[in-house]
Amino acid sequence: MRKPMYLYPLWVRLWHLANALMFLSLIITGLSLQYSSVEYTIIPFNYAVSIHNITGIIICVGYVFYLFANRFTSNGQYYQFPLKGMMGRIMKQFRYYSYGIFKHEDAPFPVSVGRKFNPLQKISYVFVMYIFMPIVIITGLALLFPDMLPDKILGIGGIHITDLLHILMGFILSIFMIVHIYFCTIGKTPLANFKSMINGWH
Numbered sequence: 001m002r003k004p005m006y007l008y009p010l011w012v013r014l015w016h017l018a019n020a021l022m023f024l025s026l027i028i029t030g031l032s033l034q035y036s037s038v039e040y041t042i043i044p045f046n047y048a049v050s051i052h053n054i055t056g057i058i059i060c061v062g063y064v065f066y067l068f069a070n071r072f073t074s075n076g077q078y079y080q081f082p083l084k085g086m087m088g089r090i091m092k093q094f095r096y097y098s099y100g101i102f103k104h105e106d107a108p109f110p111v112s113v114g115r116k117f118n119p120l121q122k123i124s125y126v127f128v129m130y131i132f133m134p135i136v137i138i139t140g141l142a143l144l145f146p147d148m149l150p151d152k153i154l155g156i157g158g159i160h161i162t163d164l165l166h167i168l169m170g171f172i173l174s175i176f177m178i179v180h181i182y183f184c185t186i187g188k189t190p191l192a193n194f195k196s197m198i199n200g201w202h
């Protein structure tokens with residue numbers, strides 16, 4: 001049996017828990033705002049707006065904390081990768097998830113203290129945390145202060161295009177979350193990764 005490794009420090013676990021809870025709240029209130037009509041509101045409109053705004057601000061604060069913590073602790077190293085050979089590594093991991101795992105092959109990139117994430121996890125976390133999250137946060141803040149938006153962006157209404165981008169990112173991140181939870185079940189046991197996110201140990 002391999003020795004347990006402490007891979008999820010307390011700050012990662014607390015940030016992740018807050019982030020996941022706020023995210024769920026944003027998805028529920030966001031869907032309610034998107035699909036409610038005058039006759040039928042899923043969550044009363046004013047409540048949905050207030051909860052969406054408050055949880056949005058909490059997630060922003062958490063995100064800034066995450067950026068600083070990743071910058072100034074060793075956790076940031078897990079998000080770095082050399083571009084050279086990246087495609088090959090991603091394909092190797094993809095092949096494992098779609099074929100090798102069913103043949104009980106060994107994982108091509110086993111977890112170690114120096115490598116917490118496999119190449120697919122790494123690329124998806126980098127995209128989500130350093131591209132999609134900033135876009136959803138910036139567009140969300142812009143929609144909170146719409147007076148600061150230009151009337152037109154590329155000939156389209158400023159609020160419209162910002163809103164479109166915000167919703168698009170919201171949907172992409174929601175899909176990420178579903179896929180993310182599914183992949184988290186592919187551990188030593190289906191619950192092993194969730195336990196790691198609670199006690200810190202892999």
Ligand code: HEM
Nearest residue numbers: 012019020023075121125128129177180181184193194197
């Ligand atoms: C209920 C929702 C969620 C559950 C149950 C969940 C579960 C997990 C688990 C078990 C891990 C540890 C395994 C691993 O490192 O891959 C993890 C890590 C991670 N999750 Fe989630 N997650 C959820 C939502 C989210 C959301 C919404 C985001 C981002 C928008 C996110 C981003 C991350 C990141 C970046 C890591 C790696 C953290 C680190 O160690 O640096 N998760 N998640």
